[in-house]
Amino acid sequence: MDNIIIIFLGVVQGLTEFLPVSSSGHLVLFQDLFGLKGPQLIFDIFLHMGTLLAVCIFLRSDLMGIIRDTWRFSVEIFEGRERLTSINRRPNVMMALWVITATIPTALIGLLFRSPLEALFGNVHRVGLMMICTGFILSVTIFISATYSGRRDVGLLTSLAVGIAQGLAIIPGISRSGTTIVCGMACGMEREVSARFSFLLSIPAIIGAMLLQLNFEDLRGSDIFPLLLGLVTSAISGFFALKILMGVVRRGRLFCFAPYCWLLGLLIIIFR
Numbered sequence: 227m228d229n230i231i232i233i234f235l236g237v238v239q240g241l242t243e244f245l246p247v248s249s250s251g252h253l254v255l256f257q258d259l260f261g262l263k264g265p266q267l268i269f270d271i272f273l274h275m276g277t278l279l280a281v282c283i284f285l286r287s288d289l290m291g292i293i294r295d296t297w298r299f300s301v302e303i304f305e306g307r308e309r310l311t312s313i314n315r316r317p318n319v320m321m322a323l324w325v326i327t328a329t330i331p332t333a334l335i336g337l338l339f340r341s342p343l344e345a346l347f348g349n350v351h352r353v354g355l356m357m358i359c360t361g362f363i364l365s366v367t368i369f370i371s372a373t374y375s376g377r378r379d380v381g382l383l384t385s386l387a388v389g390i391a392q393g394l395a396i397i398p399g400i401s402r403s404g405t406t407i408v409c410g411m412a413c414g415m416e417r418e419v420s421a422r423f424s425f426l427l428s429i430p431a432i433i434g435a436m437l438l439q440l441n442f443e444d445l446r447g448s449d450i451f452p453l454l455l456g457l458v459t460s461a462i463s464g465f466f467a468l469k470i471l472m473g474v475v476r477r478g479r480l481f482c483f484a485p486y487c488w489l490l491g492l493l494i495i496i497f498r
Contacts, residue, residue, distance in 0.1 A: 231260055232269075232452050236459025239273040240280065243460070244425070244467040246364055246404025246483050247490075249277075251353045254398050255494060258350050271436050272453040276460030278432045281425050283461075284468040288422065292318045317379075321426070324380040328389030328423075329430045335393030336434065354494030356399025361487035364404050367411060367480045375411040380423055384413040388423065392431055399491070402428065404483070407475065421475040425468065 238256060242249035253270065282289060295318035302308035313319055391409040395402035403424055410420030474480060 229452070229455060232455050233459050235269075236273060236276065236456040237463040239270075239456075240277055240460040240463025240465075241467045243274075243277040243428075243464055244281070244403050244471050246360065246401040246407070246471070246480060247487055248353075248357060248360055248399050248401040248404075250396075251357055251360075251399035251401075254350060254353050255498075258498065269453060269456060272457045273460045274432050274436055276457040276462075277464040278429065278436075279457075279461040280464030280468060281428055281432075284465055285422070285425055288321075288426065292322050292426075295319050296322045321380070321423075324382075324385040324423070325426050325430065327382065328385040328392065328427050329434075331386055331389040332393040332427075332431055333434060335390070336396055336438065339396075340438065350498045351495055353399040354491045354498070356397055357487045357491030357494065360399060360401045360404055361484040361491065363401070363408050364484040364487065365481050366408055367478070370408075370411050372417070372478060375414055375420070376416050377414045378416050378419050380410075380415065380419075381413075384410060384415060387413055388427065392427060401487075402431070403471065404480070407480065417475050417478060418472070421472055 235253065235256060238252050239249050242252045253273075295316055299308065299313070299316055299319045303310060313323070388406050388409045391405045392402055394400060395405045406424040406427060407417075407420050410423055411417060415423070474482065
């Protein structure tokens with residue numbers, strides 16, 4: 227691939243991974259427009275590595291707090307200085323628990339339905355339909371008031387619901403970030419908490435997707451420079467996308483992305 231195309235796809239991946247407009251849908255569309263036959267798995271993996279780096283940097287304070295407090299709590303439990311029932315007093319440890327809980331249904335959906343879902347990556351028209359569905363998902367936030375979505379804890383049922391939503395977002399054209407944030411808000415979570423939980427949940431999801439796709443034989447025969455170029459561009463654009471989306475979520479304007487999804491979905495269906 228030409229370096230200009232690599233940079234362009236890297237920026238697209240970084241922006242759309244977190245902006246609620248479906249990164250997989252955009253990659254399928256633009257790879258089709260550029261005449262790239264079939265999924266570019268190794269290249270896609272490096273693009274996802276870039277977005278993984280972006281979210282880890284953006285949430286560095288949250289991640290450090292979760293890792294530190296979970297480690298300390300585990301040591302205290304092991305040494306008998308603390309009881310497991312006191313976990314409710316450790317918000318960072320509880321957050322780690324809810325991320326693990328939500329990852330379970332996501333992983334099950336990904337493992338059980340991997341083949342049929344991967345087959346969807348070659349059908350651009352289906353991507354258009356799913357983009358329209360994403361627009362309707364985002365438009366739901368118009369009806370979710372700030373007073374309703376005001377809970378700052380996650381909870382078992384909410385974490386499972388968001389995990390299922392993330393699993394369904396494997397379908398190209400369905401936005402992972404948009405679906406999980408809206409699901410959290412619909413379950414009563416405060417806007418920013420729902421967004422941060424969605425971002426945290428993306429970390430194991432991205433790692434899992436990379437591990438499922440990784441093929442060392444393909445990597446051994448690949449030119450490393452284009453892969454690294456895609457990684458860097460997706461990381462930079464992904465970081466800025468996170469900042470933009472967090473501001474949009476705080477202002478309760480997530481539905482503003484719905485018209486874009488509807489328009490792009492219709493254009494894909496009509497012209498591809």
